[in-house]
Amino acid sequence: MRFVHWHILFLLASALLGLQVLVVPYFAINGARPDLLLCLLIYMSFQVKARQALIAGVILGLFKDGISAERFGFFFAMFNFITISLSFLQKKMIHDSRIVWIITTGIASLLVNFAESLMMVITYRHFIAFEQCAGGACYTMLISLFCFIFFDKLRLLEKER
């Protein structure tokens, strides 16, 4: 288990939020967009201590709530729910397994999207199509896969040095 450097987390979260709002929409496929902050949260849930991951969930959730049309506190609650659930499951999972991380990211993204569509039904009595929820989750999984490949390459480079 590693420790979190909070100033790095703040910088990373700000950078990812900037990317999420300014760059990601231009790479949307049929409206589906990946959730970069969720990728970071899942990565942290596997890499750092549970309580630190929980605080990271609070920070990332509030960051995302800041510029969303969703009700304030929605992502805060969802990200914390995901972090807590993962901390309970962590002991039963293989920490370093790439596949587990990618699948978990997909499931978590699907969960957030379904919760969002549920909020839509509660607030506006409107439904969001399933393909939109699933499309976003698949894209997030794909991004987490690319992140893994990138991090693995970085580690290999570090080892070579």
Added chain:
Amino acid sequence: MKSFRSIFLILLFVGFFLSLAPFFHSLRLRIFSLFFQPSTSIQEEHLCLQNPAASSEIVALQHQISALSWQVLQLQEQVQNLTKFREKFSIEDMPLVIPAKILLRHDSSTLRNSFIIDRGSQHGVKPGFAVVYGYSLLGRILEVSPKTSKVLHITDPAMRIGIYVIGTVEDQTITYAEGLCIGRNSNCELRHIEKGNQKWQEGELSIVTSGFKKQFPPGLVVGTIQSPYRKKTGAELEEIGVFWDLPVQIADLSKILTVLVLPSLE
């Protein structure tokens, strides 16, 4: 483990109450407006030049030129925007419009679509007001803070707009159908458009707001659609079902700098 559970419960309760409290909805926009201060006037920028702390007057002047060029560009677009709007809606019909600049075009959520403008309650903006570019509808005000407002884009899944499908044949405007335009995240879609007996003209048709429930002023353009009747190797496409579900081409938000906020009809 007990303390861990208690933290979880506290966080859930806090999250729940945060989502209910309207105060926090406006608070996030207030925080956001701290980062985006309204553009300074020329006089204020002139005062900056006299500051001895400025590293070089030339650099300051260059910055001033680029800032003013940007302002000119935005004002030019605003004039164009207002002229286009006034061509269709006279001052008698719509006396008050609030020009605004777009600060942020996209939403952090993967399923929602909203944007932020630099006008808030201080400028008379209220939730529910329509936001247009020229005479194209862009969305409606969702949340308001003193200096900024959040606008729900027409592609947001929460949007439902009452519309008419209209076309022009020999200088005559024909209303083909009445229906509902819904947000589909990436675009808009027409739903429940009855096929009927009347044959639609071929080519592009316009979608305008019907003013249903006084949600939006009537006559604002939502977008265009391609007529569902297309000739396929001589024969017309087969009609199946009772309703058309058609994709709508809307105005591209990424190319727009300024918008107009229209007050509610009520």
